[in-house]
Amino acid sequence: MTTLRVRIRQSLAILKGLAVTFRYLFRPPVTVRYPEVKRAAVQPRFKGRHWLTLYADGMERCVGCELCVIVCPSQAIYVRAAENTPEHQVSKGERYATDFQINELRCIFCGFCEEACPTGAIVLGREYELASFSRDAMIYTKPMLTEPYPGASGRDPQREV
């Protein structure tokens, strides 16, 4: 008799479950139609595409030390450094990066490069739509990585590291 009562309760539980799913049928979806509708901006600490930041006076922060190259676990960064000269002063250190490439396909967005950088030159921005039709286009070169103007990446150009 008790088992029968249990079985009846279980059968009613099925109806209860059906009622729950039926209610969900009329809820607006929690997902969004992505390319047309986008969610609110990502968190401030989000790790997206890289930027090479500038000082407020327009000088490059990167001093070509290649610490980011050494720390990068997926070997996605290539840096070729050159000496600053009084006539051609690019950064505030002795050297600067004449070439700076990041392969965004290899990058795992761990943020080690940002942590390793002694001058705070390389930062991870908030852009996450990095798709492309070719592999070549995914190797970001120095003109693409450098901020168009100080603070364009969203970081304060006055900040000290």
Added chain:
Amino acid sequence: MIEIAIVAVKSALLLFILLTACAYMTLLERRLLGKFQVRYGPNRVGPFGLLQPLADGLKLVFKESFMPAHVDVIVYWLAPAISMVTALFVYAVIPFGPEVMLFGQRVPLRLADVNVGILLVLATSSVGVYGIILGGWSSNNKYSLLGSLRSSAQLISYELALGLAVISVVLTAGSLSLVSIVEAQRRVWFVALQPLGFLIFLIAAVAETNRAPFDLPEAEQELIAGYQTEYGGFKFAMFYIGEYVAIVTMSALLTTLFWGGWWGPVLPGPVWFVLKTLAFVFVFIWLRATLPRVRHDQLMALGWKVLIPLGLLNLVVTAVIVVLRGT
């Protein structure tokens, strides 16, 4: 001559409607499951994703017809065909509406009024099981074989309960012909006279079509896809069509046997029939969205220890009442 022409046109029309309906059922299911799970579902191909079945179909047709090594070739090719053809064949005897006048001809909205109609339906759907069993057997794959073995065990158990529920309806209507069964529901639908029979039939129908929560033959987590594992391209599509047509068949049978077939107020008969069938298709999807899969021993216990005794009880009560009312 004119009769043959009418039947030919009706067959062609019915096949076209069924295959289209089956294609769009995949979309309906995916969209509804999306709604149940508070997401959108496929909505990219065409407005509301309405061209999605077309895209899927094209993809399946143009896929490479791959065959794994050491399969039993003839049986391997035959199995999906059996699965699809038997599922479509059932529609020969299901009535969609009363006789109507079209172009001065009396056209009954059914392909054939076989006097043992319901028997034919049960027999054909039993043959359909061969598609699954042979598909699993010939694929030379342990998952396929396990899936088809489960399927045969499940279908044998539930066909009995299904048959018992059907016999009760047949006793109530006094005929094996599906047309006569619908005619007998002119005043009272059989769901009111046979509520237990309806429930047994509904549960058995879900199990017969291998749908959740009785989808053990194709349990993804354990068996990949059961008997379908080694199939791809259009052979897979044929299994799929068979499965979805079987769902429509069971919904149509539920409508015919218990919910008065084409009877209904205001709207014309075929519209009522389609509406009721669609309602049951929705129930199938609703169940899938709600219930988790049962264990195999639970499945067997439900079939043999609950549904068959209840079906027998229902049958005995029905028979006694029919005899008492007859005298």
